[in-house]
Amino acid sequence: MDTMFYALVGVILAWAVYHLLLIGRRPKDYPPGPPTIPILGNIHQFQEWAQTYGPVYSLMLGTKVMIVLSSDQAVKDLLDKRSSTYSSRPDLYTGQTLLSGGKRMVMMLLFRWKTFDEPALQILYHNLDNYVRLNLTGGAALADFYPALRYLPTWLSPHKHEALQHYNHEIKLYLDLWLGAKQSILQKLPTTRPCICKEVVELQQHENFPDDYAAHIPSQLWEAGSDTTSTELYGFVQALLLYPTVQGKGQAEVDAVVGDDRLPTLEDMPNLPYVRACVKETLRWLPTAILGAFPHATTDEDFYNGHRIPRGATILLNTWTIHRDPERYPNPACFEPERFLGDDTTSTESANAIDVSRRDHFGFGAGRRICPGINVADRSMLLGIARFFWAFDVKLKVDEQGNVKMPKQDDFVPGFVAIPKPFDVEVTPRSKKRAEVVKKEWEKEKENLGDDGQFLQNVV
Structure with a gap:
C-alpha cells in the first residue's frame, strides 16, 4: 500500500514538474520570438524584436502568449479584416476583475447586449492615478500571467487587498456622481447639464442594466479623454523646442489665413494645410498609446503567414515600431509635418483606407475597438495647434545663469500613455x-x- 502511495505521489510530482517546466516555452507552430520571458516597459526592445523576428512575433509571458503586430499590413489583415476574431480583450485580472468589478467597458470581453438582473474633479484624477499605479505593479503582472495566483486569499496578497479597496472607493465615487446626474435628468431639474448621461438613462430604462454598470459608462468616457489630447499637445510643444523651424512655418500660415483680430476656427482648417500636417505628424511622432493602449485578444484560433495564433492570445498593436518604420516614414525619428502635406483625410477616413500604406498613423488603434473619440480628438488637435501658433511664442527657458536645457526626445514618464518627462519651456503671447x-x-x-x-x- 505504501509503495503504491509513494508511486502515485511520484507520478503527480513528475506531472507537476513537467508542466511547470513548460511554462514560458513557445510551441513550435507559434510565431517566432525572444527565447526568454521579456521584461515589459522598454519600448525600444519591442522595436529590436520586430527587426529580429519579423512583423508578427510572440512573447511567452508565464502561462500566456502575446502576439505583437509590428507592421501596417499585419494590423490591416488581422485587426481590421478579421476583426470578428481579434476584437476581444485579454483576461486582465487586476485591471478588470479587481479594480473594475468587471465593469470597465474598454477592458470588457466581447459579449452580446442582454438585460442584467442583478466631488470634485481633483478626486477623479487622484482615483485615476491610483488605478494606473496599481495596474503597473508586479502583482498585477503576475496575476495576469500566472492565473493560479489569483486564488491566493486576500490576506496573503497585499496587491489584491489594495486593489479591492480601490474598487470599493471607486464604485462609490462613480455611483454617487451617476445617481445625482440620473435623478436630475429624470426629475427634469433646472440644474440639469447637457451630457451623455441623458442617453445612458434612456438606454438603461430600455435594457434594464444596474446602476453600477451605468455609472461606468460616463466615467470611462471621462477617463479616456482626460489626458490623451492634452498629452499630444504637450508632445507638440516639445517638438516645437526640438524642431524650431516648425513654429515659424505654422505661424506664417495661420497669420496669412486668419489675421490678428480673431482666433482660428474649424472653418479655417481647409485653408491651413500645414496645421493639418502638424496634427498628423504629432499623432505619428508621439502616439499617446505607443503599444496600442489596451491589447486585443482572439476569440478563436487563427493562422497567419504559416503560424498558429491560439484562442485567447493577447494581441498587441506595436504602434511605436510602425511609426518608426523608415520605409513608411523616411527619417522617422524627426518631426517633419511636410511628410503629410497634401493628405486631406481625417483620421477616420485614413483608418478606413483600403490600401493600408496610405493610412496616416495608427495612434487611435485599429479594428472594431478603434478609439470612439477619434473625430473629437482630431478637431481638438486642429484647434489646439492652430490657436497655439496664432497666440503664442514657444522657446527654451533660460535659467538665472543664462543656461538652457534641451528636452530629451523619446524619454517618457512610466504609465499607460506616452507622456514626455517634464521639461522647461517659456510660452509668451505673440503680441499684446x-x-x-x-x-x-x-x-x-x-x-x-x-x-x-x-x-x-x-x-x-
Missing part, C-alpha cells in the same frame, strides 16, 4: 493685441459656465 483677444474669448466662454465651472448648455 493677441493676448487681449485670448482673454476676451475666455471671458465670453465663462458666461456659459456655472459657479462650479461646468457648462450650462451645449456650446459649439
Whole structure:
C-alpha cells in the first residue's frame, strides 16, 4: 500500500514538474520570438524584436502568449479584416476583475447586449492615478500571467487587498456622481447639464442594466479623454523646442489665413494645410498609446503567414515600431509635418483606407475597438495647434545663469500613455493685441459656465 502511495505521489510530482517546466516555452507552430520571458516597459526592445523576428512575433509571458503586430499590413489583415476574431480583450485580472468589478467597458470581453438582473474633479484624477499605479505593479503582472495566483486569499496578497479597496472607493465615487446626474435628468431639474448621461438613462430604462454598470459608462468616457489630447499637445510643444523651424512655418500660415483680430476656427482648417500636417505628424511622432493602449485578444484560433495564433492570445498593436518604420516614414525619428502635406483625410477616413500604406498613423488603434473619440480628438488637435501658433511664442527657458536645457526626445514618464518627462519651456503671447483677444474669448466662454465651472448648455 505504501509503495503504491509513494508511486502515485511520484507520478503527480513528475506531472507537476513537467508542466511547470513548460511554462514560458513557445510551441513550435507559434510565431517566432525572444527565447526568454521579456521584461515589459522598454519600448525600444519591442522595436529590436520586430527587426529580429519579423512583423508578427510572440512573447511567452508565464502561462500566456502575446502576439505583437509590428507592421501596417499585419494590423490591416488581422485587426481590421478579421476583426470578428481579434476584437476581444485579454483576461486582465487586476485591471478588470479587481479594480473594475468587471465593469470597465474598454477592458470588457466581447459579449452580446442582454438585460442584467442583478466631488470634485481633483478626486477623479487622484482615483485615476491610483488605478494606473496599481495596474503597473508586479502583482498585477503576475496575476495576469500566472492565473493560479489569483486564488491566493486576500490576506496573503497585499496587491489584491489594495486593489479591492480601490474598487470599493471607486464604485462609490462613480455611483454617487451617476445617481445625482440620473435623478436630475429624470426629475427634469433646472440644474440639469447637457451630457451623455441623458442617453445612458434612456438606454438603461430600455435594457434594464444596474446602476453600477451605468455609472461606468460616463466615467470611462471621462477617463479616456482626460489626458490623451492634452498629452499630444504637450508632445507638440516639445517638438516645437526640438524642431524650431516648425513654429515659424505654422505661424506664417495661420497669420496669412486668419489675421490678428480673431482666433482660428474649424472653418479655417481647409485653408491651413500645414496645421493639418502638424496634427498628423504629432499623432505619428508621439502616439499617446505607443503599444496600442489596451491589447486585443482572439476569440478563436487563427493562422497567419504559416503560424498558429491560439484562442485567447493577447494581441498587441506595436504602434511605436510602425511609426518608426523608415520605409513608411523616411527619417522617422524627426518631426517633419511636410511628410503629410497634401493628405486631406481625417483620421477616420485614413483608418478606413483600403490600401493600408496610405493610412496616416495608427495612434487611435485599429479594428472594431478603434478609439470612439477619434473625430473629437482630431478637431481638438486642429484647434489646439492652430490657436497655439496664432497666440503664442514657444522657446527654451533660460535659467538665472543664462543656461538652457534641451528636452530629451523619446524619454517618457512610466504609465499607460506616452507622456514626455517634464521639461522647461517659456510660452509668451505673440503680441499684446493677441493676448487681449485670448482673454476676451475666455471671458465670453465663462458666461456659459456655472459657479462650479461646468457648462450650462451645449456650446459649439
